[in-house]
Structure formats: structure tokens, C-alpha cells
Amino acid sequence: MASNCTRFRLVGRSYVLFVLMPEPPLAVWLGELDVWARRSHGFFDRRPVLLDLSKLPLSKPELAALIADLKARNIPVVAVEGVDSQLLDFTLPPLIHGGRPGGESDADTVAGPAETQDRPCEPTSLLLDKPVRSGQSIVFTNGDVTVLGSISSGAEVIAGGSIHIYGTLRGRALAGVSGNADARIFCAKFDAELVAIDGLYATANDTTSYLCGRPVQAWRDQDSLQMREIVSSARRRV
């Protein structure tokens, strides 16, 4: 009989987590979070997040209250960063440190339901030759994502690098999530619920209706998210 201890294996695995970094005053920050969540409905919906408290020192009861507040918003906090380990006991999520911006992690492509791919060597770009359908979430932190079709309303593509969409962007595109401020988003037709680059975001309400239906690129200029119609040089010459 095989010995039982061979069954026990400890495996290391890296994941990409979204980080919430509250700033004082907390009430204002929570208010902004609510506005954000309302605009991009369902974005958090039980998506696990890490709470980085380096900008907001809290006492233990305050921290417990904040975690409860987030839970009430359907945002589960799975770990905390940037606090003294004394603050956390077993009733609170564990302390974590040494996080790197997502780009260096070896997290997988989590393509929509049951589409996870096995890859022999690490590619630095991902090509999607089918539309990204409502309810699907494509996460690729190693580089650029190219979508030949459209991204539906209620679907999302999250990339470490830039995102190129040859169809219509109706859902969400989050580029540069590994801390790459140079990432850009390009789409042939813009009708997005949300675009974000390295943490800076704009929702449908923030974007001028002029852009709707046009080819658009989005990029980050210092601390602002810029969006502009892509005018081809051929057209410009006319």
C-alpha cells in the first residue's frame, strides 16, 4: 500500500488580484467606490480583492468595520497589505506582502468559461478570434490582447499590456493592469461600459457621446485618461 504522505502536496500558484487602496477621508472614498460600482454594475460581484492600507492607517475595529462594509457591497477581501501584523488576528484576512505588479506573475490566461489554455511556452500576446461574449472574462497579464470580434456588453478583457479590438467595444477593457501606464486601448468602434489603463478608468457616463460608434484609442497622460477618435492618415489628407 502506498504511504499516505505521498498524497500531500503543497503547490505554489500565482494569481492576479485587484487591489483596493482606500485614502482618507474614508467616507468620501467609500462614496466614490459606490459611484464606481453603480456605473459599472457587477464589476466587483464577489471578485476577490486585496486591501492595501498603506495610505489609510486604521485601528483594528475600524479595519473590521471597513471589511464588513466591503462585504456588504459584495466585495470579499481575501488579504490585507500595508498594515502592522499586530493589527490582524484570525478573525481578519491575513497579511500579505511582497506583491509585485501583475506583469511579472505567471498567472494564466483565464479565458471565459472552460476555455483555459495550456501553453508550452509563455507567449507575450493573446489573440482571440471569436467575440468575447457577455459573462466571459479574459485575463491575460503577460502582454497585449487582440480581439478580432467584439467585446459584448457584460464581458471584459483584462490585459497586462494593450488591448486591440477590431470589432465593437461594448463591455469593459482594462489595459496595463500590471502597472503599465504606457498600455493603450484601440477599438474599431467604441461603445464601452468601461475603459481603464493602469488603474485610471472612465465609464460610459464619463465619455463624450461624440466618441460613440467611432474608432477610438485610449491612453494615459500623466494622471488622466485620454480618449480620442482614431483618424486614419488617408482620411486626414482629404
Added chain:
Amino acid sequence: MGQVLVVTSGKGGVGKTTSAAALGAALAESGQNVVIIDFDVGLRNLDLVMGAERRVVFDLINVIQGQAKLPQALIRDKRQERLYLLPASQTRDKDALTERGVARVIDDLRATFDWVICDSPAGIERGAILAMQHADIAAIVTNPEISSVRDSDRIIGLLDAKTEKAKKGQQVVKHLLVARYDESRASSGDMLQIEDIVEILSIPLLGIIPESEQVLRASNLGSPITICNPESAPGRAYFSAAKRLNGEVIPITIPRERNRLFGRLLGGRAA
């Protein structure tokens, strides 16, 4: 070997059951043997729409659990001899539908029928997944409104990920069936345009079924519209859709009611 067609949508009340019955009857009219399976355990409807509710003895779950043989549970339509119904159970627990049982029933039916049509329950849960599991072809029923289109989009994603075909690296052939289309509301901008729906879902159009009181009348009579009123606008729309399922290439039109003017003339004469 017959083909398995799933009629699905995500959203409820869009016209799946109506369409499964109408397409099934139209395919049977064209000389093919057709069976329609009701997958809506607990909310069965197809027997009513096909006027067979008093003839249900055994159902799909009885067959899966071995309490009845498949031929015992099949109900032959009284008006169209090539059309059969396999009813859902109204009383059993949904969990009694097992993956293996469904696979066996579909394999058996496929061997004797030209078309096995699966009428899917609403939602994206287990029942809907079981109904689409063995499909070769899918008719995605969509109403011209944004919530229906989004649910259809979701279902298309599942067809591409969860079906047997998808697991083998193949694709279910997907068709869009726009149902309950109201031309006057579409032109006034109340409803999504057909082009927009096709663009959003990016799958080919199988047909446009107009909103019509004839459908309600047919369903109250317990007869598929393609049997009780084949010349009505929705009847003709379903017949063209059935032809396209058989591979015929015919242009898509939005059928209009022909008999309105006719009816008025008749009325005038009677007066």
C-alpha cells in the same frame, strides 16, 4: 443519423417553446421525422402548446429512470403523423435529469428521427446546459430588446464552451431566430433593429417571427402555428426558417399578415 437542434435563449418568455413546436411541425410537414423533447422539468409547456396534455402518461424522467421504455413515452401528434413529443415531468425533481440518462435518450432518438429538437428551459443553469449538451445546431431565440440580446449573447458563450461539440473542439452551428418582432415598434425606435441584433450577436439570421395574436390563438388551441394557421405571417416565417434549417438558401423577409384586407372584404360581403 438525425440532427439535434436546441432551441434556447437564456431569457424566459421569448418564444422558445412556441418556436420549438412550430419548427418541429414545419420540418415534419416537409416529410421528415421529428421529435421534440421538453427539457423544462417542473414548468412543462410543450404538451399544452401541442395539445397533448391529456395524453401524457410517461415522461422524460420516467425513461431516464427506467420506469418506462422510450417508445412508451413518445406521443405522436394527432394531426401530423411524423411529429412526436417527449414530455417533461411536471412533478419530479429537476436533479432526476442526469447527464448520462439524457445522453442515452438523445442517442436513441437520433438513430430513428431526422430531427431531435430540444426545447430548453430559461436560464443558464443545469437544465439549459443539459438541453444544449448534445446539440449539432442551435436556434437562439431573441426578442428585439436589449436584455434578451444580452442573455442570448451569454447563451452563445455557453454553447461555445459547455457542449459536447465544444469539448471536442468543434462548434455548434448557431442561428439567430428573432421572435415577437413588431414592425411598427421597430420603426418608431422602441425596439432594437434587426441589423443591430445581428451585429451584436454576430451569428447568421434564421428568421424573423412577427409578433402576432395568431400565435396566442394557436397556443390556446393547442396546435403549432405551422399546423393550425400555416398561411399566417408567423406561420410563413416559421416555414421559411425550417427550410433554412434544411440548408435552403432563401432571402429573409418579414412576413406580413395577408388576410387583413381579405378579411375586410369578406366582412363587407357578409354585411
